[in-house]
Amino acid sequence: MDKPRPYFLGKLTYPCAFVFDIQKLKDPAKEMRTMEEMVGSGAFKFEKIAVDQQVDLVANADYWAGKPVLSRIERPYVGDASTRLSKYKTGEFDLVQLERADIDSLKADPAFKDHIKYFDRPAMWYIGLNCGILAPLKNPKVRLALAMAVDKEAIVRDTLGGVNKKADGIIPPGVFGYREKVKAVPYDPAQAKKLLAEAGYPDGKGFPKLEMSHRNNRPDIRLVAEAVGAQWTKNLGIKTTLRPLEWGAYLEQNNKKELPLFHMRWGADYLDAENFLSTLLASYGNENKVNYSNPKYDELCRRADTSQDPEERKRLYAEAEDLVLSEAPYIPIYFQRDAEMIRPTVKGMRESLFGHLPHTTTSVGP
Template sequence: MGRYAILFVVTLLILFATGCGKKQVSAPPAQNVLRYALTTEPTTFDPALVRDGPTIDMLFHVFEGLVQWDENNRLRPNLAERWSISNGGRTYTFTLKKGVKFHNGREVTAEDFKYSIERACDPELASPVSATYLNDIVGALDKLNRKAKEVKGVEVVDRYTLRITIDHPKAYFLAKLTYPTAYVVCREAIEQNGDEVNGRRLRINERCAIGTGPFRISQYIPGSKVVLTANKEYHAGAPKLDGIERPIVLDASTRHAMYERGDLDIVDVQKGDLLRDRQDPVLSKELHTFDRAAVFYLGLNQNVFPPFKDRRVRLALAYATDKDAIVKVALMGVPQKANGIIPPGVLGHDPDFKGIPYDPEKARQLLAEAGYPGGKGFPTLTLTFREKTPDLRRTAEMIKEQYRKQLGINVELREMEWGAFLDALDRKELPFIHLRWAADYLDAQNFLSVMLHTGAPENVVGYSNPRFDALCDQADKEQDEQKRVQLYREAERIAVTEDVPWITLYFQRDVELIKPYVKGIRDSLMGHLPHVTTTIER
């Protein structure tokens, strides 16, 4: 064999051995452990403090509440085996499931739920979400505002009976109890190992994250991974997995490469990778799509950016936004264009609502009427979004170009670390944001009243309209479902077509690669459900 022939064969062998750097592996891992990445560093281990989807996805394997979602997007019992509603819809009496144990072996009682809700409402804990998700309970806001020492509406009837009274009948209240603020936590674990707040051990960290869930936290290495170990004594039956490993991988391309190497079993697919994945003979068979009850939008902060105080400016940006082009070009045609705020599958969604059409001529006219003809004199606008998320970057770049071309406006793009982004949102200091709101429960109240009502904690854009507020207030308390829907839809029209605090872009549709040996994943419109039935087939 000649020298060049030998060199050619050696080269082929090297390429074969390395897989050209991206070897696609579909064999199951040696251990019975599901591996999928956390796309951010966990923002907290405390269910009373959590407010972001990636961290919630980790924590709801560890902690649980009275009720839970199933694969049909319906509420069903969890730690409460049943409940009754009385007092004209204001009082909920829960009978707890007996024999449920925390990870430390102690049985859960009604006292634990009272402690958990009152801890979440402790003003010293400074929860950013309790005023949103527990505010309906009588006395919750009083405790949060230091006007009371306990939450009056939470009563222990006996060891296995809990009574919760709310301020008004509200059709969505039971669903709110699926949010982590209502999860039961272990008092003695917190008082022994929790982080101190003003001299009291009050905040949950990874050492005292003791819940009742199907998995427990066994390891946390900051910047590296979170490891969950199966709770073999789980009250609903031991999970089929031995554990879940969550490497912390912020970069989407790195996650995708890890999946191809066989280091991950599930990975999110950014749209920039989708065409190649669809053409790949192996990966194309492992692609899955999931509709989500979530909307991506642009938020226009009227309190920080003075031009946004003029409704004509906000309308101009809305008319200059070509959503069809964004969905087709930036997002490969995967998601559905969002004409309104309320996603499909959420009570109140109107499939016939057309929103604001793309009309650049009208956009230019409105901007000129507001005193900025051709964009002259309009200050540079900074659009902020989460870092290391290519789909958001691609969308933001198209927004920047559309506004430059159609309006003569200069938009600067700013990627921000996720935790810092959330903190800045809390301070309501960002003028222009590209963000997602995902359903915590499938009700229009979670999108309209929670996000845009005057004074609502999640209203980070300074929106206020008494007409909108009145419609939401009435709908929140209305017991007739059809009337509720009509009221919410009227409020949505005001926000979308008249006031424009948000410019909605698209409704979320996830694309994931899932190894063929991963079976039994349960899914809902809110996302994958805890992995109690998931298996690794060998």
């Protein structure tokens, strides 16, 4: 290594450290798309891959920990949330992820209310404000005004049905460096209007209409984006339209830092603050898509990234997190909590903060 990296062992659990067969995957920069390229030692083996349709897995009898209980797993790809739920209700699926809009009706349904399960994940949903494209968003006062005009509690309570935890900071619970109490940006519409006026846009006059990009076909994402836009209109007089994009097109533009305003998530690759504060928002971070740059912030993160003292790392990251929240290139909205429908006949599933562990002990009864 070129320098101390106290988070290095965590990185080894991430796909960037996975072993692959160079004879089968000639270009490791490209996606694996065929069974022949996917050489591994996991609990299941690929039986069939129909791209964007279905993946069929069969138990690996030679798995080092013993053959899994399940003989096979079928993973259909169904992009539409209502179709997924319908197939679950008719008995075609044993497990599906839910959109928040469906939870209340399912909780009221005696046949399915006990099937709902919740799982906290190390991920944060946020509004990204690109500091390098639109002139108003280059101004920290404008960004802070927009942050102060968002009522996160109302979004979590009313839009998301109270399932998720409001995010005051960047680092989610369960990640090294997380704090219950950060120097959070308060919901303060009056102060937000004052800041916006100081920036030259009294009551939103002269402020350009904003366009918020987001991934399509995900109702929760659209609902939160709509709620944020409505609050900006109500509290600041700023108009916002939504721009849903196909996921591939969205990522392509976001990777080029071409989206002025967007709503998305970041989930931990490994459970360390470096993977959030440095990776996402330091000028040297390879996932900094908002053109945020502050030398003091960079210095704090660089020191924390390499310190061998866990308490010093926490202190430095805390200072960095408070600083970046005050300049608002991100508006954290909520921490992710997945809601899933799982049939009572599914037994033996193992969990981690990252998600369901390999289904070595899972069984499905009649």
